[in-house]
Amino acid sequence: MTRPIVEVAFGYSITSDNPVWMDISRRVDLVAGIGIGRGAQDELSETQAGTATLALDNADGALTPGRSGPYSPHVRKNVPIRISMATLDSPTGSAPWALEQLADDFELDRINTTTWSQNYGGVVQGNGRARVPCDHNVFAGYQSARSWRLWGTHVSVKIATLPVAGAASECNAGVYVNSGTDGTRAGFEYNAVNGQLRLASDVGYFDGSAVFLTYNPALHGWWRMREAGGSLFWETSDDGHTWVVRRTLATPAWVGTDVVTYSLEAHRVGGVNDFAEYEIVGATVHERYFGMVNDWGLEWKGLQAKISITCSDVFKWADLEQLQPMLVQEVLLDRPTVYFPLAEPADSVSAGDLSGTPGVGTLSVVQAGSGGTLAFGAGTGPNTGQSAPVFTPASATAGKYLSADLGQSFLDANYNFRVRAECWFSTSTTGRVLMALASPDLGTRVVILLESGTGKLVMEKDQDGQGTQTYVWATPNLADGVLHHFAYSEFTNALAIDGVSYSLAASNGSGLRTLMVGGYQNNRLWNGTIAQVAVYCWAIGITELAERNVTGTTAHVGETAAARVARLASYLGLDITTAGGIFDPVASQAELGSSALKHMRDVEATESGKLLALRGRAGLHFQSRDVRYNPVPLLSLAHGDLETDGVKYADDDQKMINTVTAARQGGATQRIISQSSIDTYGPKPRSLDLLKNSDLKVTDAANWMVSRYADPPPEVRQLPVEASTLPIATYRALMSADVSTVLGVTGLPDAAPASTATVCIEGYSERIGQNQHHIDFHTSRAQTDNVWILNDTTYSVLDSTTRLAY
Structure with a gap:
């Protein structure tokens, strides 16, 4: 089972620390579908700003800009948005089952009594949430059958609503994994009276060593219990994807022996009756998109009000402002x-x-x-x-x-x-x-x-x-x-x-x-x-001020490409992650003068790397060229399991490059050619203007390009997949695939050049609909970046796989 999660951080910008996200998933028109585009068309093109399009139900006018409502006055352009996919498993075989397979997204308008065999205190279900009353002197909750084990597994829950204490002397909402002994349990409990989140391993409903956190909805919106390697972990997350360990304990004995239940609870003494709501239990969450809403387009289909939105990722943010010289930017940063x-x-x-x-x-x-x-x-x-x-x-x-x-x-x-x-x-x-x-x-x-x-x-x-x-x-x-x-x-x-x-x-x-x-x-x-x-x-400290001497005297000439991109990203308030181990030194960019994205593109081209926006938060990801060296497929897909038409091979001169003229700041202009390719196909030129620190590095970059593209062999350019039909383990693996991920394709029809192919993802477009998730991968031949490994049976074949790495 899969479910899209669409959230908007009303009132925040994409660089805000710890925004609070509002779930608007129920408003999404899944008949129209969610469209997402990412990456590049091929490996010789720049990655483009990621986009997302979706339509939202606006019958109540809550998403109308300038109109009073639950989100006003924050329905505005450039507000952050993120889209993810939740996958939920189901148990197979006989009980006890792994607790991670206890799954419910509460989308039914009735309680699943198979999953929740015990429910008490007036609990109800609706609007995609399990509502647990928090009434005076009433214990209420959902509780599963005693059919599960915690050892070696985990269970998570998304918190939708927590009760307000008011005049109550006690007001609690929590989730617990319950042993076979009453009061012996492990879980999370929110105390609305003091605003604290209790992480407890109770015996007799008490834990003298419990850990307490000041509850923060921006940081603690998901709760997870996990057991691994003899330790029990309490973890929280803001998105259900990236988890932070908040408490660790040696695994209690009952975790390894008892068949357990899982419960969602609430209780109060005094005050005004209220409720807790739990949204998703047992999900694995996959990041699909992070960006900002470009516009809130109000329209009508008959009398039904809709909001159509288009979104751009942080590349838009990185391309807005023309940078001052580097020293000026460093001063402004402080x-x-x-x-x-x-x-x-x-x-x-x-x-x-x-x-x-x-x-x-x-x-x-x-x-x-x-x-x-x-x-x-x-x-x-x-x-x-x-x-x-x-x-x-x-x-x-x-x-x-x-x-x-x-x-x-x-x-x-x-x-x-x-x-x-x-x-x-x-x-x-x-x-x-x-x-x-x-x-x-x-x-x-x-x-x-x-x-x-x-x-x-x-x-x-x-x-x-x-x-x-x-x-x-x-x-x-x-x-x-x-x-x-x-x-x-x-x-x-x-x-x-x-x-x-x-x-x-x-x-x-x-x-x-x-x-x-x-x-x-x-x-x-x-x-x-x-x-x-x-x-x-x-x-500000004197050390930070003194560091300006380096900028003003060296302009950071010689720092690695990764460090330079991180420096440029910092001027925008963006974090950056990197992948790979080869990042060459780069030359001066002291004067800057264009957008940060343009200058990062110059470093990207110099490095022969790939610059991407992160899919789950406001940041960038920079891959060095060796990420693609001799890649191993993430997974293999059988052609018959793609459930699509449109797999496309190509053998053309679209990517052919047999003449490269390359130059650097203050260095020589050099020309590298493949004469045999020129004689056969005619000249196919390309110019490179690189931020290298030596002429030799420029030569290496030019040779690397010619060696790969003087005569490109046939390759799969399009690989469409109907992901919703795949087994859940395969689907989850595919959700981690991104630009530079390698996939194997098997069982190709007889007319194909070979029965198998290995492709590298360059970008993709996807459509998420009702019980549908179609992904059209733009791909290239993975072997393009194979390099020589001495004495290796695959990568040391003379005149075939003996290309020297650059």
Whole structure:
């Protein structure tokens, strides 16, 4: 038995932590079906943004945007949605059966008395839920027959509704695996009076070592008891797929001996009668889709109101915003309270803040005395591709500097947090002010400068006009004409210059609101460049600020492709998982400038890997090329069991590549060819522009492409499967298949090139309907990525399977 689960996190975004999901599965029109698309058409194409389409019943208007209802005002575009499939097994043979085969999705409008042989206290079933009254002094529940075993198996339940305590002195709802002795049991019990979830192994209805969790519907929406390897586990999940162990105990003796029952219960003393609802028991949940709703399209079929929605996965999120240079993105990632990159063009007369903090003014030019210049765009900043302003005073007291009112929000933040600051600078002149922060009346100030003569970093501090305290840090001479990175934490009295740490006890202050860059009060005017000024009023550490030196000097050249994609994803608030072991170093992307997805695509192409959106949460998955080396099929499907037409072979030149011209940043442009393929089929060119760090790596990538596609053999391009007709074990295995998964196909008709084929999934489209789950896999020949294994009987056949891995 299978059942789709469709949930929406109303009021959240896809990057929200721990959203609460609302199950709208009963609204889905399964006659129209759920359509999902994922991956690419073939292995030489980029994976596309995953899509989902479905129609929902809206007879009550609950899903009408802008209309009052149970989900308002959160029926809106870009709200998160996830789709999964629950599979439920059924027992075979004679009892006792494995408890994981106790399964009920409660879709019948009557209680299944075979499964739940005992039900008491006025329990009912409807709307896809088992409702258990939580009434004063009434014990109510569903309980199975004594036909099951817990040893070596598990049982799970989805929680739909928990009771509200109100004025009750006791109000509990729980699920238990019950031994043959009354009161000896293991399970979960929610206490509505104190909001705690009790994980108990009771003897005599008591467990002095029970574990208590503060119940969180976003984290504890599914409960599972599991026994394995001599241990009993209490686990919770937010989606029924990924489980978190909350308690572990050596397996009690009764688990290995007793035939058990499973019960869904509720009880209260006092207060207003209520109920608990349990939605699915015994399901294995398979992730199919995670994304955001693009629109809520209201329409009518006759008088029946429908909502038709289309959805896009996190590729849409990753393609929305044009990224700033890498150093800017790294600063923004740490949420500066004010941030002035100072990268304005040459005709600018002021500099703007990128932090987004309300009330922050622009850095405007202040003229001290007469003469001197401040030239935006004229200097070189850190490794960002951005410029820096050049301060050229006529003297220490005549010239130009910058000043800004940082606003009330900054002042309020500084009340709770001492400042942390950073910037980049270069100068050959000592005794000049780099930057300063001051109160509006200048009674409190922090002035940062280079000591006259020595070039050491100096701080002058005054709190409430009590007198200036001067602190000289033991730095080298920083007035050496070289670009330096400065980072400082007033809270910990820690300094980092070019990543090197210094410490010195100094006073702290608050009430700062005015920022001056390149001078203080018309005096000691800076002579040189200043860039990337950021101030933080939150608990960021000096270590995090000092790491910016690496970004600004190296742009992380040489980090692996996996690390680079993770870095780019972090700018969007997205997590990333990886698969495979080969991730080459990549070259600079310091300037960025396009969407995060575009830059991740460049890394993907360089790596010859695959970038995907996760199917169950807001994140990305990056596969290295060796994921496909010499693959082993996940499972084999007999042609006769596909229950479909449409298996398609192809032998064409669609993928043929026999001439590759490849280049890298600052490197050679090289050409790799297969002359025999050119002579036979004509030139089939392809260009590669790669983020490699060496010409040799570029050559390897080009050779790898030509060796695979100079003369591609026949292959299965389409493999449609009616999954709903497969045995449950096969269906469950197929649900884990994704891009780069390999499948075997056996029993092909006589006209096929061979009776068997091994295919690699490149993408798929699926339709989930009433008692139907049709998946059309886009596939390629799995052997395309076979590589040489020395002395292996399969992968060491001379001139056949001796392709060197790249």
